[in-house]
Amino acid sequence: MSAVNTSHSSADAHAHDEHDHHDLPWIRQYVFSEDHKYIAKQYLVSGIIWAIIGGLLSVLFRIQLGFPDADLTWLKPLLGEWIQNGKLDPEFYLALVTMHGTIMVFFVLTAGLSGTFSNFLIPLQIGARDMASGFLNMISYWLFFLSSVVMMISLFIKTGPASGGWVIYPPLSALPQAVNGSGLGMTLWLVAMVFFVASTLMGGLNYVTTVINLRTKGMTFTRLPLTIWAFFITAIIGILSFPVLVSAVLLLIFDRGFGTSFFLSEIYIGGEALHHEGGSPVLFQHLFWFLGHPEVYIVVIPALGITSEIVATNSRKPIFGYKAMIFSIVAIAFLSFIVWAHHMFVTGMNPFLGSIFMFLTLIIAVPSAVKGFNYIATLWKGNIIFTPAMLFSIGLVSFFLSGGLTGIVLGNSAADIQLHDTYFVVAHFHIVMGSASFFGMLAGVYHWFPKMFGRMMDEKLGYIHFWLTFIGVYLIFFPMHYIGIAGFPRRYYSWTGFDAFNTFTDLNEFISIAAIIVFAAQFIFIFNFFYSMFRGRVSTLNPWKSNTLEWTTPINPGHGNWPGAIPHVYRWPYDYSKPGAADDFIPQTVPFSATPESNFPHEKDEH
Amino acid sequence: MTSVIIIVAIALILSILYLIFRIGVLSNVMKGRYQKIVGTSNTVNSFLFIVVFVTGILAFYLSFMSAREHFLPEAASAHGVRTDLLFWVIMAVLTLAFLITHAVLYFFPFMYRFKEGNKAYFYPDNHTIERIWTIVPAIIMAGFVVYGYKEWSAITSPAPQGSEVIEVMGKQFAWQVRYPGADGKLGKYHYRKIDAINEFGIDFNDSASFDDFVPMELHLPKGKNVHLQIRSRDVIHSVFLPHFRVKMDAVPGMPTTFWFTPTISTAEMREITKNPEFNYELACTEVCGRGHYAMRFLVIVDEPADYEKWKASQKTWASLNAEYVATKAPKALQDLYLKEFLPSAGVVDTTIAAPIADTAKVAAVSTHDAHR
C-alpha cells in the first residue's frame, strides 16, 4: 500500500508532508479520502453531530418526564404538530425515545467510537501506512453517511420516525395500523440499518485484516497495545453478529411488505383480522438480541481498550495484568454471544432455558470484574498525572464497576421478573454502556487530539467538562435505580395515571434538571474541540510521554504516516517507570540493546 | 428529598466554583508551543476525587433513605416476598462491592497523584492476586446462580392443581380479563372470531364458553393459587402486577402463563399503607404504541369467601350478549345455554347488546322469557 515519501528523513518531514496530497484531486483529499486518519476524523465529527442530536432528543423527553404539566408551546417552532395544546404527543414521545436509543447506540457509540478510533489508531499503533484497503474504508464511511442521511430524513417525515423502541419488536414495528411510526418511518429505519451494517462490516473486515497482516516488524500479538486488542476483538464481534441483525431486518421487511409471516401471527388490529398465522414475534427477539447483546460489548470494549492505554500512560505504570486484560476481552467477547436471552426472561420462554442464560450471564461478571480490578491495580503506586483523558478514564472505570454491578442482579432471572423494563434497567445500561463508552470516547478524543490535529485541547476546560459530566451522570442515572425499584416502567409518557407510580415527581424533576445541565456542559467540550483544532497550542511530538508507535510519527503525519521507513518494534508498549531506566518511559521502538541498565534477564532482542 | 437535592447541588456548585476560580481559562491557549507542566491542577483534581467520594456516599445514603418511602410496599404475593429477599440480598453484596471498589478507586488517585521526583512502581502482574480476584467473584456468582435458580424454578414450575384460572388479554390500549365460570374451564377462542362485540374471539361452538364472564376488574382470591393465561390480540404487551412481583409478556399467537399466590387482600393493604384509597393495579410494560402508558386495570384481592360471592354474582358474557351469541352458536348449544336469555322466536331485536349490557335490559329479557 501507499509507499509514500519513504525517502524523506524525519527531520524535514513536517515541511514536506503538505506535499503528499498535491497529487490527489481536491475531492479525493477532503471528501472521498482514503487516508485512515482523515476517515477517522470524518467519523468523529459525524459522531459528535449525532451525539448532539441524540442528546437533544433525550432533553426533550426528559422535559416531558420532569415537568409533565409544563406548557410546551414554545417548542412548537421546533416540533410543529407534535406539540398539541402545549403538550407533547404521546406517540412522538415514543419516537423520541426510539430515535434517541438508535442514534446513541449505533450512530454515536458504534460508528462514532469504533469508526474513529479503530481507523485512527490501528495503522498508527501497529506501524502500518494505512488500512489494508483504503478504498473499502472510504466506502465504509460513505455508507455510514448514507445511512445517517436516511435516518435523519425519517426524523422529518409527517408520520414521524420509528417509534417501537430501539429494539423494534414486531408486531408493533411491522404494522402501520399499530403506531404511525411503523409506516414510512420504520421503512427508513430498516433501510438505514441495512446501510449501516454494510458499513460496519466493511470497516470491521478492514480492521481485522489490517491487524493480522500489516503489523510492523517485531509487533507480535503480545506486543500490541490493549487498544488494538480491543478494536480487533470488537471488529470480530461485529462481523459475527451484525449479519444476524440484517437477517432479522430483512425478514421484517418481508413481513411488512410482502405478506410473509415470520414474526406475525393471529393478529386482530384496526377492526380486521390479519391473514398472518404461524409466525413468532419472539423469534425476532432472539435474532435481535443475538446482535443486541454483543452490540453492547461492541460499544464498550473499544472504550475499555482506549482507557487501558490512557490509564497506563498517565499512571506511568504498566497496565496491571496485560495478559489477563487480553484474556478478559476475549472471554467477554465469547460469552457475549451466548447470553442474549437474558433480555427475554419474561417472554414466556422455557424456564430451563432461562436458568441456563442466567448462569451464562453471571459468568460474564468474572472477566468484567478482573478488568475492573486490573484498572485499580494499575493506579496503585502510580505517579498519576490527571490529564482530562485520564480523568475520563477513571470515570469510565467507576461507571463500568457501578453499572456492571447492577447487571448482576438483573441477570438473575428471578429478580429480573420485577425489574425487567423498569427504570432500573434504564439506569443500569446508561451507566455501564452509555456513560462508560461515552467516557471512553471522550478520553480518546482528549488523548489523541494532538495526534489528530497537531494541537492541544485546553486542559482546564477539560477539567470542568469532566467534573460536570461525571457528577452529572451520577445525578441523572443513580436516582433512576430508585425509580426502578419502585416499579416505574420505561417508555412511559407519563406515570400519573397509576396510583403505584404517582410518586417521585420531584426526583424526576431533579433528574431532568441534571440532564439539561449535563447536556449543556457538553458544549464546553464542543467549543474546546473546534477552537483547539484551529487555535490550540501546538503539540509536541510526544506530549504524554507515551510508548506507543503513533507518537513516533511527525506532529502532523502525512499520508503514509511515517515519512521514512516504518519503525520496528522491540518491546511491549508498557515499559513505564522501569527500574533502572533513566526516563519513566521506554518507547516500543527502543531495542533492548539500547537499555542494558533496565533489562530483565529474559529481555533480549531477537535476531 | 429536597434537602438531599440541595446538599448535592451545593456540593456540585462549590466544586465547580473552586475549579473555575483557579482557571485563567482561555487566556493562554494560544501561547507558544505546548509544554507539559504538572501543576496545581493535578493536586486539585486528585483532591476532588475524595470530595466527590465523600459527598457521593453521603448523598447515596440520604437519597436512599428518603426514596425508600416511595418504593413499592411489601410484596403481596408468596413468591414476591422471596424474590424481594433475593433482590435485597444480592443488592447488599453488590453495595458492599461498590463501596469497596469505589473507595479504592477514588482514594488511589489522591494517594498516588504525581509528585516531583517520585517514580511509579513497576508492577506488571502478580498471578496470586489475579487468581484470587478471579476466583472470589466466581464463587460469589456461583452462590447467586444457585440461589436464583432455586427461586426461579419454584416460580416457573407448573401451576398447582386446582389453581384459579383467569385469562388476561392485552389489546391496544386496554386489558381485558375473562373468568371460566362455573365449569372452571375457559371456552376456546380464535382470533378470526374477534369483532367489535366479541373482543376475546370466544368460540361459541365450545360449550365451555357459555358460562365465561368478563368483568371490569381483576378479582383475585387471597391465599389461593392464581393461574393467569396471558395473550394479546394485536401487538406485544406485558402484564405487570407490581405489588405481586408478577411480569409476563402478552404475545399475539403465543399464549403465556404465570401463576402466583396473592397473600394480602386489598383491605389489608389499605391498612398496611395507611391509605384508604389504595388499590392494586395492572400495568403494561412492553411498549405497545400511543396508549402504552395508560393501560391501567384495577385489581382487587378479596378474602376467599368474598371472592366466591363476587364470582357467583357475575353474569355470564353469553347471557349479556345473548342475541349476538345466538348468531354464532350452533342450535343445540343455543337450546342448552341461551334459551332463557333470548327473546321468543320471531321477535328480532336488531340492536345488539354492548359487551357489558346494562342489567336492566337483561332483566327485562328474562322476565319476558318467564312470561312465556
Ligand code: HEM
Ligand atoms: C444526556 C444523557 C442521556 C439522558 C438524560 C438519557 C435519558 C434516557 C431516558 C430517560 C430513557 C428512557 C426513556 C423511556 O423509557 O421513556 C432513555 C432511553 C435510552 N437511552 Fe438514553 N439518555 C442519555 C444518554 C444515552 C446514551 C449515551 C446512550 C448510549 C447507549 C443512551 C441509550 C439509550 C437507549 C438504548 C435507550 C432505550 C431506548 C428505548 O427504550 O428504545 N442514552 N435515555
Ligand SMILES: [Cu+2]
Ligand atoms: Cu444483554
Ligand SMILES: [Cu+2]
Ligand atoms: Cu400495552
